[in-house]
Amino acid sequence: MMVNNSILISLYTDAINSLHCQICRSKVNIAKPILICAMINLIEQGFVVDNIFDIKLIKTEYERLQMLYSATTPYQYPLYFLENEDFYHLKWKDNKVVTHTPSAKLIRENVKYAYLDNALWDLLQEKEMRDYFRRIIENHYLK
Numbered sequence: 001m002m003v004n005n006s007i008l009i010s011l012y013t014d015a016i017n018s019l020h021c022q023i024c025r026s027k028v029n030i031a032k033p034i035l036i037c038a039m040i041n042l043i044e045q046g047f048v049v050d051n052i053f054d055i056k057l058i059k060t061e062y063e064r065l066q067m068l069y070s071a072t073t074p075y076q077y078p079l080y081f082l083e084n085e086d087f088y089h090l091k092w093k094d095n096k097v098v099t100h101t102p103s104a105k106l107i108r109e110n111v112k113y114a115y116l117d118n119a120l121w122d123l124l125q126e127k128e129m130r131d132y133f134r135r136i137i138e139n140h141y142l143k
Helices: 003-017 031-044 055-068 076-084 104-110 118-123 127-141
Strands: 088-092 111-116
Touching: 003 118, 003 127, 031 055, 031 076, 031 127, 055 076, 055 111, 076 088, 076 104, 076 111, 104 111, 111 118
Parallel strands: none
Antiparallel strands: 088 111
């Protein structure tokens, strides 16, 4: 790890470790961590090269991971509500649609793509960093 990146790594580690996840019956909903892992995987697999995450690609990879971890939350919920975190963003076609129950149709019709902070995107271009953040998520949320 490069020393000049250590502050950014620390910042994003803290952000990921403190995701605002819903808690139901004293169990943390792992949908947001799974969605972040899906995005990391898409970078690793070469499907995303410009910090523009196609919603269909996210959905496919999220649903693959969802089965792996026996999660039940539909993809549109973490995709929409992750925008409450500082490092994740949605590019809306027009104005942001505010709702408590985002539907797949709402996402399809109103969101162009998802993207990350440029600094986090830059970090995730290195395999070592992808592995590091994946490990953080797995150890904190998926065990």
